[in-house]
Amino acid sequence: MNIESAAINIIKRGVELDTKKRYTEALVCYQEGLQILVDKMKSEIDEATRTYLRKKVEEYMKRAEAIKKLVIQQKEAGQFHELVHIENNSTGHSYKTLFGRFLDEEVQYVVVEDPYIRSFHQCQNFLRLCELLVRSCSNLRHLELITSRDGRSEGDQREWFSNLSSDLTKYRVKLIVKYSETLHDRQIILSSGWIIKIGRGLDFFKAPENKFCLGVYDMDLRPCHETTVDIVHSKNVKQSYG
Known part of the structure; x- marks a missing residue:
């Protein structure tokens, strides 16, 4: 589970930055962590673990997309x-x-x-x-x-x-x-x-x-x-x- 824990650590850092409104930094962490989780999910044999990983990937992907939209909105409004x-x-x-x-x-x-x-x-x-x-x-x-x-x-x-x-x-x-x-x-x-x-x-x-x-x-x-x-x-x- 080393790969997964590495991904979780990166994503935790992303959540921390997200909370501090350092959105572009958080996005980098989410994307790095998601890539590791997706790779892990593809090679995972156990169905229960695959389902768990898929759920996590969907959850953080949703947040990453929301941040992307937020950054674009703030840029457009000149408020970033x-x-x-x-x-x-x-x-x-x-x-x-x-x-x-x-x-x-x-x-x-x-x-x-x-x-x-x-x-x-x-x-x-x-x-x-x-x-x-x-x-x-x-x-x-x-x-x-x-x-x-x-x-x-x-x-x-x-x-x-x-x-x-x-x-x-x-x-x-x-x-x-x-x-x-x-x-x-x-x-x-x-x-x-x-x-x-x-x-x-x-x-x-x-x-x-x-x-x-x-x-x-x-x-x-x-x-x-x-x-x-x-x-x-x-x-x-x-x-x-x-």
Whole structure:
């Protein structure tokens, strides 16, 4: 019953997120859990167990469909809002985990507004985001970064962006870097209409304790600073970049 208990754990997490109104995250959990249960049901010989599994699948599928409709309704009404609170020292908050579910073939243009993509580790965070975007958004063609200049390492900053820009062209993605000394907002705007606002911007990970500890490369294992993530949807974004 290990497979079934794994599915139940994922679905329980879905119910927990559902209760917190983190609907898009809950949907991902429901879909993952349902897939495991469906596979288990197909291979199950015992009729009573099959009936039980079928009942569970129908129950959670119904809820998943209801959430899908709810998300569509809220998007259409311009009322979608999901709030994620990242606690101090908590883990499990890589960019993929936080908002990877919104990165798909619909995304053609991404704008990143963050005044602190300047020092080496901050530019590395931006690089991690670029890697995720290239892997997830097959139709991405434009990536715009709005940030501020770093007086101390401006030459390095320019060189890092130049290297990244030439690399992104291999994936048919054009990087446009703009500088603003008055920028304060920190947000990621997707041409599909999703807007991810992170209180601390991309730089919410704590420095690793040393170069050989868990979390150096896998950001889901890296402890974080406390921050909040607001996810909203705007049809105006689609009009601007559509």
